Amino acid sequence: MEYLTAFFIVDNQNLNFSFLWIVALLIAYFLGNISPAILLGKAVGVDIKHEGSGNAGTTNVLRVLGKKSAAITLVIDILKGVLAVKLGFWLCGYVVGSLCAVAVFCGHIWPCFYHFKGGKGVATAFGTLLAIDLWLALAVLAVVAVFLFLSKRMSVGSLAGAVSFPVLSWFLAPGFFPAGCVMALIVIIKHRANIVRLLHGEEPKMSFKK
Numbered sequence: 001m002e003y004l005t006a007f008f009i010v011d012n013q014n015l016n017f018s019f020l021w022i023v024a025l026l027i028a029y030f031l032g033n034i035s036p037a038i039l040l041g042k043a044v045g046v047d048i049k050h051e052g053s054g055n056a057g058t059t060n061v062l063r064v065l066g067k068k069s070a071a072i073t074l075v076i077d078i079l080k081g082v083l084a085v086k087l088g089f090w091l092c093g094y095v096v097g098s099l100c101a102v103a104v105f106c107g108h109i110w111p112c113f114y115h116f117k118g119g120k121g122v123a124t125a126f127g128t129l130l131a132i133d134l135w136l137a138l139a140v141l142a143v144v145a146v147f148l149f150l151s152k153r154m155s156v157g158s159l160a161g162a163v164s165f166p167v168l169s170w171f172l173a174p175g176f177f178p179a180g181c182v183m184a185l186i187v188i189i190k191h192r193a194n195i196v197r198l199l200h201g202e203e204p205k206m207s208f209k210k
Helices: 002-033 036-043 056-066 068-090 094-109 122-132 132-151 154-172 174-190 192-199
Strands: none
Touching: 002 068, 002 094, 002 174, 036 056, 036 068, 068 094, 068 122, 094 122, 094 174, 122 132, 122 154, 122 174, 132 154, 154 174, 154 192, 174 192
16 A cells, blocks of 8 residues: 555656646746847838848848847747746756757757747757856857857857857757757758858958947
């Protein structure tokens, strides 16, 4: 009898923990669905997905809507990454926090609220890194900054960051390495059009003065 009672207690604990996993991942995904780029565009009668590069991210918002809207987009996209991971940590621990990083990232790229057409996830991925490990985030940011400065192309900086952060996570946050590999691969795939333009010398440069 005592054995059966203990069994059901353990079983209920596992069930509750599994439920928290699901709740954390769903909240993370729907946090990712919040798209400041699309919302700011709609506020001024612009469909950001049909302007500029068609990407609902900071760089395209900068081109189409200007610096103020780009700054707001960048901050919100980063913050939702931070919040999703912190929520996972708080509810279930490190493993679920890492999975929430992937969930919020995928929610940004494939938002169900916007027909699964979102941004490329770079800023949100950076937000998740800030929550996972500050030094990892700063190291990846340094890589992005160097390649952006040398190439004057945001896509080059983003791709360099994507390639570097699984490697850097192996040394700085090894528990995040599997999730980091998944996210890095998705970022590279989402930049395939940029890669083609880079190979053909057609990728536009950014003007730092402007």
